[in-house]
Amino acid sequence: DQQVKQNSPSLSVQEGRISILNCDYTNSMFDYFLWYKKYPAEGPTFLISISSIKDKNEDGRFTVFLNKSAKHLSLHIVPSQPGDSAVYFCAASANTDKLIFGTGTRLQVFP
Amino acid sequence: AAGVIQSPRHLIKEKRETATLKCYPIPRHDTVYWYQQGPGQDPQFLISFYEKMQSDKGSIPDRFSAQQFSDYHSELNMSSLELGDSALYFCASSLAGAEAGELFFGEGSRLTVL
Numbered sequence: 001d002q003q004v005k006q007n008s009p010s011l012s013v014q015e016g017r018i019s020i021l022n023c024d025y026t027n028s029m030f031d032y033f034l035w036y037k038k039y040p041a042e043g044p045t046f047l048i049s050i051s052s053i054k055d056k057n058e059d060g061r062f063t064v065f066l067n068k069s070a071k072h073l074s075l076h077i078v079p080s081q082p083g084d085s086a087v088y089f090c091a092a093s094a095n096t097d098k099l100i101f102g103t104g105t106r107l108q109v110f111p
Numbered sequence: 112a113a114g115v116i117q118s119p120r121h122l123i124k125e126k127r128e129t130a131t132l133k134c135y136p137i138p139r140h141d142t143v144y145w146y147q148q149g150p151g152q153d154p155q156f157l158i159s160f161y162e163k164m165q166s167d168k169g170s171i172p173d174r175f176s177a178q179q180f181s182d183y184h185s186e187l188n189m190s191s192l193e194l195g196d197s198a199l200y201f202c203a204s205s206l207a208g209a210e211a212g213e214l215f216f217g218e219g220s221r222l223t224v225l
């Protein structure tokens with residue numbers, strides 16, 4: 001049973017608009033969440049993270065929101081750029097234990 | 112369904128020893144990635160292989176080497192181990208060109224260097 005779920009395999013957004021990528025989790029013990037970005041033929045690279053003591057973390061155009069009661073987090077990219085086109089992975093861990101990854105959402109930003 | 116298998120799950124070594132971690136990708140997956148996650152740190156990309164050839168290289172120390180074999184399993188070899196090599200090592204696999212770009216991670220191998 002998947003503990004981290006990204007229910008949308010793909011998302012298409014126009015350049016300049018907001019991209020919202022969603023992630024749901026089932027394990028209430030998760031206390032640290034990360035987003036990874038992957039370009040074709042490259043390994044995923046770390047993008048942004050959030051601890052469970054926060055509900056928002058912002059880094060430039062990227063903001064991650066955490067809703068613990070709903071066991072839901074989202075990544076907002078504003079404004080979206082064509083270079084943001086990639087696959088985005090959500091990951092979670094409990095007590096600095098191993099990371100559990102979602103299956104990814106492919107974002108395509110078109111001009 | 113078969114997942115990514117990593118072995119051993121736990122390994123304890125002493126400084127200056129050598130360690131080998133193994134990764135068995137999901138059947139038919141041709142791409143393997145290695146990640147290192149130190150205590151309290153985010154996973155860092157080490158190296159990846161596609162069709163038995165190195166495809167991308169991240170922050171992998173010179174003391175480490177890796178390869179992908181004909182059956183697509185991969186091994187990460189770590190020599191002259193240092194205390195700082197203690198970490199959780201993740202392997203992930205994918206099928207190159209897969210439409211969804213899905214990446215499947217193993218449960219990790221925890222290396223402790225004493």
